[in-house]
Amino acid sequence: MKKAIIIGSGLGGLAVAIRLQSRGISTTIYEKNAMAGGHAYQFKEKGYTFDMGPSLITEIPIIERLFKQAGKPLKKYLKTTGLDPFYRVYFHDKSFIDYNGSEASMKEQIRKFNENDALNYDKFMKYASKLYKAVITDGLGSKPFISARDFLGFAPRAIALRAILPAYNVAAGYFKDFRTRFLFSFHTLFIGGNPFRAPSLFLMLPYLEKTTGVHFSYGGMYSLVEAMVKVFKELGGKLVLNTPVEEILVRNKVAYGVKVKGEVEEADIVVSNAHFAHTYKDLIPEQKRSRFKNKAIMKKDYGMSCFLIYLGVKKQYTQLKHHTLILSERYKELITDIFDRKILADDFSMYLHAPTRTDPSMAPKGCDSLYVLIPTPNLAGNVNWNEETPIFTKKVLDFLQYKFGLEDLQQNIEVQRTYSPADFARERNNYLGAAWSLEPKLTQIANFRPHNRSEEFKNLYLVGVSTHPGGGVPGVLLSAETTEKLIIKDHKL
Ligand SMILES: Cc1cc2nc3c(=O)[nH]c(=O)nc-3n(C[C@H](O)[C@H](O)[C@H](O)COP(=O)(O)OP(=O)(O)OC[C@H]3O[C@@H](n4cnc5c(N)ncnc54)[C@H](O)[C@@H]3O)c2cc1C
Numbered sequence: 001m002k003k004a005i006i007i008g009s010g011l012g013g014l015a016v017a018i019r020l021q022s023r024g025i026s027t028t029i030y031e032k033n034a035m036a037g038g039h040a041y042q043f044k045e046k047g048y049t050f051d052m053g054p055s056l057i058t059e060i061p062i063i064e065r066l067f068k069q070a071g072k073p074l075k076k077y078l079k080t081t082g083l084d085p086f087y088r089v090y091f092h093d094k095s096f097i098d099y100n101g102s103e104a105s106m107k108e109q110i111r112k113f114n115e116n117d118a119l120n121y122d123k124f125m126k127y128a129s130k131l132y133k134a135v136i137t138d139g140l141g142s143k144p145f146i147s148a149r150d151f152l153g154f155a156p157r158a159i160a161l162r163a164i165l166p167a168y169n170v171a172a173g174y175f176k177d178f179r180t181r182f183l184f185s186f187h188t189l190f191i192g193g194n195p196f197r198a199p200s201l202f203l204m205l206p207y208l209e210k211t212t213g214v215h216f217s218y219g220g221m222y223s224l225v226e227a228m229v230k231v232f233k234e235l236g237g238k239l240v241l242n243t244p245v246e247e248i249l250v251r252n253k254v255a256y257g258v259k260v261k262g263e264v265e266e267a268d269i270v271v272s273n274a275h276f277a278h279t280y281k282d283l284i285p286e287q288k289r290s291r292f293k294n295k296a297i298m299k300k301d302y303g304m305s306c307f308l309i310y311l312g313v314k315k316q317y318t319q320l321k322h323h324t325l326i327l328s329e330r331y332k333e334l335i336t337d338i339f340d341r342k343i344l345a346d347d348f349s350m351y352l353h354a355p356t357r358t359d360p361s362m363a364p365k366g367c368d369s370l371y372v373l374i375p376t377p378n379l380a381g382n383v384n385w386n387e388e389t390p391i392f393t394k395k396v397l398d399f400l401q402y403k404f405g406l407e408d409l410q411q412n413i414e415v416q417r418t419y420s421p422a423d424f425a426r427e428r429n430n431y432l433g434a435a436w437s438l439e440p441k442l443t444q445i446a447n448f449r450p451h452n453r454s455e456e457f458k459n460l461y462l463v464g465v466s467t468h469p470g471g472g473v474p475g476v477l478l479s480a481e482t483t484e485k486l487i488i489k490d491h492k493l
Pocket residue numbers: 007008009010011012013030031032033036037038039040052053054055056057058190243244245246273274275278306308373427428429435436463464465466470471472473474476
């Protein structure tokens with residue numbers, strides 16, 4: 001029986017572990033933290049439940065495929081429900097839109113901003129549907145991008161689809177109003193991309209949401225992690241928590257195991273779900289690497305991070321839907337501050353999660369377990385998060401209470417925790433605290449992203465956000481499919 005070791009239990013790590021274990025490979029996951037899930041972590045305090053990272057599920061068929069391979073019906077393990085609206089988006093001028101998948105509702109709302117934009121909604125979705133077909137239906141999202149042939153097969157189609165132009169520019173070709181331009185370009189931020197630089201290929205995301213919906217799983221996003229852990233264990237897999245992998249063991253360019261707690265654990269297959277930079281820079285001694293030397297790793301472009309505030313509040317605010325975005329007046333300039341100038345600007349845009357709108361069990365009766373997410377520069381900027389955390393938190397809470405109008409917010413807070421870019425680096429080994437690892441831009445996607453099969457070491461594979469196809473829950477689950485395909489091929493399974 002072949003043996004596999006997975007480093008890390010993020011959603012990509014769990015998915016590939018299930019896939020390998022279900023093929024009869026004896027699989028062990030080593031996770032440095034006390035619970036599985038990676039960014040999809042959760043904590044509970046005083047009756048409030050907080051998902052710490054992902055809060056919405058899209059493209060459920062990818063999850064169904066995973067459970068099907070394990071011989072387990074998803075419905076038995078996870079209870080989900082569709083949301084309407086998907087989000088409420090407040091613009092700086094206090095206008096708002098309830099964004100959803102209904103053509104009629106979207107056109108009616110967009111029409112209030114610009115008549116012509118409403119007419120162009122169908123054209124935009126038709127375009128986005130072609131991108132979706134390429135990535136999801138035709139499988140580019142889970143196709144290994146390893147050789148020049150893979151790339152040459154993809155490039156003409158990408159060019160024909162205008163999929164390599166900046167996402168914002170393409171959206172702006174369909175829409176004129178600043179609000180509508182935002183609505184159909186901001187999705188790249190969900191996968192850590194800069195809308196003004198990420199390729200328009202990612203404009204498939206609005207179509208993906210429209211066709212398969214935006215969902216929430218009862219008990220929080222963490223219930224997906226619990227379901228995956230359950231399935232993995234039922235199949236006979238082993239999950240070892242509180243156990244960081246200290247080194248990936250390589251000999252003559254072949255990975256043969258890992259070092260944990262000073263002990264050697266041998267395996268036929270090693271899969272790292274840790275971010276690319278940590279995998280190579282921290283886990284394989286530099287003298288054993290020729291492809292990814294530290295300098296080359298550090299030269300790559302790492303995307304944004306974020307600052308999170310988790311709030312248990314003895315009140316519910318009707319202005320907030322399950323998912324709410326509150327935007328600053330600045331879009332491009334603020335994005336440039338975050339991605340390029342790497343400064344903490346005076347203004348901010350934010351996303352708020354209020355899961356009790358769908359699942360009242362997430363907080364005590366009449367209360368809210370809110371989280372506030374603010375995109376920030378990664379640690380390549382010079383923000384000292386030890387000093388900045390209390391100042392920034394107060395600034396955000398004052399904004400929400402006095403400018404946005406969440407009355408008496410600060411007087412009603414029972415639980416308050418924060419999570420900064422420095423925490424992403426310390427607790428999850430994200431290089432530069434970049435929450436989505438490598439920025440998904442033209443020179444860092446497909447073949448140009450670290451490959452799912454190590455370019456240098458036999459039997460070493462990568463899965464998760466820093467590899468193809470990239471971040472987001474659907475992305476990392478697709479990356480598990482890609483990695484599995486390569487393992488099957490290499491090990492003749
Ligand atoms: C705040 C936030 C909100 C998000 N919201 C959404 C959303 O609503 N919808 C969506 O689709 N996506 C969302 N995303 C993106 C999505 O959550 C991530 O892209 C995805 O969860 C990443 O999964 P992964 O497989 O790459 O693993 P990660 O989550 O990066 O996990 C990697 C794991 O490896 C472990 N590890 C690292 N080093 C070691 C080591 N040496 N030894 C052992 N273990 C190690 C870490 O502890 C971690 O558990 C969000 C991300 C963030 C940060």
